[in-house]
Amino acid sequence: MDSKQAAMELERLYQDLSVSEQKFKTVADYTSNWEYWINPSGRLEWMSRACQKVTGYAEEEFFKDQHLLESITHPEDATIIRDHLISIGSNAPCTEEIEFRIIHRDGTVRQIQHTCQSVHDASGNYLGRRSANRDVTSQKQAEKEKHYLQAQMLQSAKLASIGTLAAGVAHEINNPLTILLGNLSVLVEQVPIWMKPEFRERFDVLAFQKRVQHMEEAGNRIAAIIGTLLNYSRGDCGTYPCAVDLNQCVVETVAFCKTLLQKSGVEVVCDLAPERPFIVGNIGCLNQVVMNLLTNARDAMDSVTGERKIVIRTRCQGDLSQLIVSDDGAGIPGADVTKIFDPFFSTKSPGKGTGLGLSIVHTIISKWEGSIEVQSKPGEGATFTVSLKTAAALPKASSQKCAA
Ligand SMILES: Nc1ncnc2c1ncn2[C@@H]1O[C@H](COP(=O)(O)OP(=O)(O)OP(=O)(O)O)[C@@H](O)[C@H]1O
Ligand SMILES: [Mg+2]
Secondary structure, three states: OOHHHHHHHHHHHHHHHHHHHHHHHHHHHHOOOEEEEEOOOOOEEEEOOOHHHHHOOOHHHHHHOOOHHHHHEOHHHHHHHHHHHHHHHOOOOOOOEEEEEEEOOOOOEEEEEEEEEEEEOOOOOEEEEEEEEEEOHHHHHHHHHHHHHHHHHHHHHHHHHHHHHHHHHHHHHHHHHHHHHHHHHHHHHHHHHHHOHHHHHHOOHHHHHHHHHHHHHHHHHHHHHHHHHHHHHOOOOOOOOEEEEHHHHHHHHHHHHHHHHHHOOEEEEEEOOOOOOEEEEOHHHHHHHHHHHHHHHHHHOOOOOOOEEEEEEEEEEOOEEEEEEEEOOOOOOHHHHOOOOOOOOOOOOOOOOOOOHHHHHHHHHHHOOOEEEEEEOOOOOEEEEEEEEEOOOOOOOOOOOOEO
């Protein structure tokens, strides 16, 4: 090759290099991530222009002050960055994704998602790390708002079921309270009279005992109702599971919903297994399961003009205990069957349903490693079957009855 050919070849190589450099610059300058390359001794080799948008500082400022990244790191995340930068000296492959906060030049805090990988030349020599930093501040903020909104919705779902519960409790307590107060006022009136010597012989011990006995029974009934109410507030479904009587839950919940169901003209028929199935769970959460299935069944019968009936069955199937709730309501369209357990899915008018009932039921049942299935056809009602592992070696008792 003569000198003219060599010059032409050099010129061609130079042109190729410029095109390649131009391509690299175009990609690097327009990348929205804040990217950089740090050599094994911790010095910055290259930084993308996007650093200005993410941090408020230009590339030159990072080159001038090699500790700028550490300086703008949020003080609470300083150790995350320090530990990570130390690891750059080693040739170990880096797959770790870290998150840290920086203080932007405008004073705002930005959440950064950081990934990096080791860089090697053609001969395999370690050249440091290439890092990509993504500003995920608005994404994190949106997630936070979504969680807040979900928590608010959960709270209103809870309040709605407390409302249902309160109506049932008020009705249930009212009867024994009337008995208690009625007998008490008779005694308050009569006792001073009986105490007078001239009326002593009129004192009827048996009648007195009977009144006190009625009062005691009424007091015990109120205590039992309050005890059951406390069962609803035993919240955490995952911890401290114990053996829970499925039949008892059905009886208690039906009693609480009695007023509500009667008002809606709904008859509830309970067909409870005589073996008295016990499951491993938490009574408060199991009551919530029964309550949600029951109120859904009732709501599904809003449009039913004739007889409105809900059948609740419990049964033992091998090592499983089952709770089966059937109604003659509107049924569920095929397209909705896969969605009904999703949080916030509801076909009820706004203000009537949050769409959280079945998702809460599903979460509880899954926590206890059980299953819930639904069988339904539009216009032909729905049957929900909950299957849970039976608790081993527990006392058996006779069947229980309930009605509403
Ligand atoms: N027994 C049923 N019959 C017909 N549709 C049902 C039945 N149970 C649930 N659904 C459907 O599933 C949807 C979701 O039920 P879910 O209990 O999760 O929410 P919701 O009842 O609408 O509201 P919430 O329970 O929060 O008050 C209901 O809106 C309804 O369309
Ligand atoms: Mg519901």
